[in-house]
Amino acid sequence: MGLKPVQGNFITTKFNNILGWARKFSLFHYPYVTACCGMEYMSAACAHFDIDRFGAGWTRFSPRQSDLLLVVGTISQKQAPVLKTVYDQMTEPKWVIALGACAVSGGIYDNYAVVQGLDQIIPVDVFVPGCPPRPEMILDGLLKLQEKIQKQEHDWRWKKRKS
Amino acid sequence: MEEKKVLDELKKKFPDEVLETSALFGDETVLIRKEALLDIIGALRKQPFEFTMLLDLTCVDFPGRAERLEMVYHLFSLALNRRLRIKVSLSEHAATVASLTRFWKNADWLEREAFDMFGIRFEGHPDLRRLFMYDGFEGYPLRKDYPLRKRQPKVPLKT
Numbered sequence: 001m002g003l004k005p006v007q008g009n010f011i012t013t014k015f016n017n018i019l020g021w022a023r024k025f026s027l028f029h030y031p032y033v034t035a036c037c038g039m040e041y042m043s044a045a046c047a048h049f050d051i052d053r054f055g056a057g058w059t060r061f062s063p064r065q066s067d068l069l070l071v072v073g074t075i076s077q078k079q080a081p082v083l084k085t086v087y088d089q090m091t092e093p094k095w096v097i098a099l100g101a102c103a104v105s106g107g108i109y110d111n112y113a114v115v116q117g118l119d120q121i122i123p124v125d126v127f128v129p130g131c132p133p134r135p136e137m138i139l140d141g142l143l144k145l146q147e148k149i150q151k152q153e154h155d156w157r158w159k160k161r162k163s
Numbered sequence: 164m165e166e167k168k169v170l171d172e173l174k175k176k177f178p179d180e181v182l183e184t185s186a187l188f189g190d191e192t193v194l195i196r197k198e199a200l201l202d203i204i205g206a207l208r209k210q211p212f213e214f215t216m217l218l219d220l221t222c223v224d225f226p227g228r229a230e231r232l233e234m235v236y237h238l239f240s241l242a243l244n245r246r247l248r249i250k251v252s253l254s255e256h257a258a259t260v261a262s263l264t265r266f267w268k269n270a271d272w273l274e275r276e277a278f279d280m281f282g283i284r285f286e287g288h289p290d291l292r293r294l295f296m297y298d299g300f301e302g303y304p305l306r307k308d309y310p311l312r313k314r315q316p317k318v319p320l321k322t
Contacts, residue, residue: 120320
């Protein structure tokens with residue numbers, strides 16, 4: 001899922017645009033919350049900083065039913081296999097947002113127990129820094145992801161893909 | 164003075180086992196031999212001391228000393244509103260001490276944490292295994308000779 005320009009003719013590009021529009025405004029997210037950033041995620045999800053107005057309001061606590069993995073908080077070495085399993089269980093198309101300094105790069109915990117950044121384990125689409133990030137930043141990250149989804153080439157034909 | 168009474172009584176009862184006492188800044192501290200731990204704690208739980216609550220159980224690593232590991236116990240007396248700190252020195256090669264699980268249930272996980280982070284074995288502990296780190300982790304992270312940034316990943320990392 002790179003950012004190369006979409007190939008094809010008028011019909012396929014238009015269909016790609018429609019698919020991008022549909023997918024970006026109907027994200028079911030899986031809040032994989034481990035630490036304090038969860039407070040800011042909850043603020044972003046609740047009424048004041050509403051995440052539902054961007055279409056991403058439906059939380060699904062099952063990897064099979066969600067397409068956006070929101071990794072919020074510190075990931076320890078003990079937790080890493082669990083996260084990998086959850087990510088592998090999600091069905092395509094799937095995206096990952098790393099929320100907070102700990103998920104982005106290990107945060108202030110440069111030690112024996114913490115994975116230094118989520119991209120060491122799974123591919124990440126958007127990094128949202130902050131300790132913790134304000135809810136407006138979380139929503140900004142979501143908007144950036146929506147732009148990315150709109151622009152990317154969607155695989156709408158049934159074919160096996162290596163992830 | 165009332166504060167000194169606990170230390171004096173303890174020294175009278177166990178003249179050989181109590182190695183040193185101090186009461187700096189209102190913290191009453193007593194350093195004891197590790198063989199006498201259970202006897203002293205048993206005596207402290209009864210009259211006239213009544214230290215019925217274990218607040219904390221941890222360890223400190225002093226790499227310069229011959230007996231580098233030092234167990235620290237914090238006891239609290241609800242009846243007298245008094246705290247007491249008990250220290251036990253252990254050497255690296257004989258890092259075993261009696262378990263306090265027979266007296267207090269909270270010693271269970273506190274001792275598991277001390278085992279996980281410092282490698283101290285507790286005799287008589289019902290289930291001594293790691294608490295924070297995963298089972299295959301090698302080494303004891305909070306000892307001073309464990310490299311700070313040594314990582315042991317459980318999942319193969321990409322970078």
